[in-house]
Amino acid sequence: MRPQGPTIQGRTPRVQSQGSMQFPPVGGTDALRRVLVVDDSRLQLRILAGMLRRRGFEVMEATSGAAALDLCATAPPDLVLSDWMMPGLDGLELCRRFRELPHERYGYFILLTSKSDKSAVTEGLDAGADDFLTKPVDGDELLARINAGARVLQMQRELAEKNRIVTETLAELQRAHDAIERDLRQARVIQQALVPERVRDFGNSRVSLLLQPCGHVGGDLVGMFGSGESGLALYCIDVSGHGITSAMVTARVAGYLSPKFPDQNLGIERTISFGPAMRPPQDTARMLNARLAGDPGVEDYLTMAYIAGDLATGEMTLVQAGHPPPMLLRADGMLQFLGNGGLPIGLVPDATYDPVPFKLGPGDRLLLYSDGFTETVMRDGEMLGEAGLAGLFRAAAAQAQGPELLDDLFWRLSSGMAPGGPLRDDVSAALLEYGEPLAC
CATH class of the missing domain: 3.40.50.2300 (Response regulator)
Structure with a gap:
């Protein structure tokens, strides 16, 4: 059944x-x-x-x-x-x-x-x-x-x-991002400390500095230091690449050119008769090149415009190591570019550098700058270039002095950029405004 x-x-x-x-x-x-x-x-x-x-x-x-x-x-x-x-x-x-x-x-x-x-x-x-x-x-x-x-x-x-897995992963990534963000903010503070003085008077002359990284940290570095009664050096450096690696190289170079520790500064030499004095720029560049090229842990190279001289006489010497040529705006309004090119620092172990001597007069303004200026894309779709920067420099110099001049120069650059275009590269500059020669 x-x-x-x-x-x-x-x-x-x-x-x-x-x-x-x-x-x-x-x-x-x-x-x-x-x-x-x-x-x-x-x-x-x-x-x-x-x-x-x-x-x-x-x-x-x-x-x-x-x-x-x-x-x-x-x-x-x-x-x-x-x-x-x-x-x-x-x-x-x-x-x-x-x-x-x-x-x-x-x-x-x-x-x-x-x-x-x-x-x-x-x-x-x-x-x-x-x-x-x-x-x-x-x-x-x-x-x-x-x-x-x-x-x-x-x-x-x-x-x-x-x-759930995606949410947890995103939360973990956010925590990692927050940690990296904190580290980058601290790194930015440290890098800004590499340029402790934005402006400094050397007798009747003045040096002003501008440093604008395109990210949290950058590969540009500007600086200045003096030696003796009238010795002065200033520089503008651009490390290849961007980000933390480049920033670490700039920190290392800042130590080689530190105004706080003249005994370790490659730009200063001790003479038996006269004490500390400015080392010839070509020797400073050669020594810096040997340090970077000989370090197996450093794969980056850098470009540099380095100037040292005597404010008492206005006699200055430039070394241009692959960096854009400095602009010299004379008191009479004439503008000229200085330099003969040269190899970057840290690229070739035995590189040598040619000195470029020139003389400053009262009222002259000397601008060292990175290619973050000249390679910025403007509203017309073209890069600013050296001629464009020369025009901005003339206009800013007619309106301001010292750090205000550099601020005005950067404002003019930012105002003329392509719409919505953030900085693609670090922007830096060092300005020397030469006054009456110092009496020895």
Whole structure:
């Protein structure tokens, strides 16, 4: 005799050889374990719940929408199978309130209804239902819909897990970014300390400095130092590349040319008769080149314009090591470029550098600058160039002096840049305004 079990719409479930119930397979059961069945008909509730339990689901039962909502709040189900027409809180309102509960995981909702018109389906979808089954319920169709819901939940859980991993990864990256940002801000402070004085008077003359990195830190360096009663040196340096590596090289070079430690300064030599004196610029460049080229830990090179001389006589000497040629704006308005080129520092171990002597007169202005000025793209799409910078220098010199002149020069550069174009390179400059010669 064939064993009998609960039937839905007159069907008898198939029987396994061991005598247990056989149903269509349900996929994604790892995502769909707990099912809440809601129906005010105890008979239908018992039939549906029994079938699902035999399939291996954990089943909760509720005979009203209010009782179901309480269960959803305390033990959120993976799937709700609810009758639509119930007294009090019906299935449609239950679905709305179920969606409002603060669940971490998505719950699938199937409405059981005798309604089949499109307006009813639309109303159910608007309330948050995922699927519908028409009464009387077909057992195979019900399990097929649960199977579809399990796949949806599985994909949702996988997506949620991936989102969790992405969120955690982003949080970790943000922490790393914050740490790097703190380090870069500190590095910027340290690099700014390499230029402790922005302006300094040397008797009747004045040296002003400008340093504008395009990022937190940069590879440009400007500086000045004196020796004896009238010795003066100033320089403008541009390390190849950008960022932290270049900034570390500038810090190292700053130590070689430090005004605070003249005994370690390559630009100062001690003479037996006269004490500290300015070393010839070509020798300073040669020694600096030997230090950098001979260091296996330094792969970068740098360009440099280095000038040293005597303020008492106005006699100065330039070394141009691959750097843009300095501009000399005479007191009478004539402008000339100085220098004969030369190899960068640290590129060739045995490089030598040619001195370029010149003489300053009262009222002359000498500008050392990096290619961050001349290679800036302007509104016309062209780079500023040396001729363009000469025009800006003349205009700024007619309006201001000292550090205000350099500020005005940078403002004119920024104002003429291509719209929305940030600085692509560090911008730096050293300005010497020569006054009356110092008396020895």
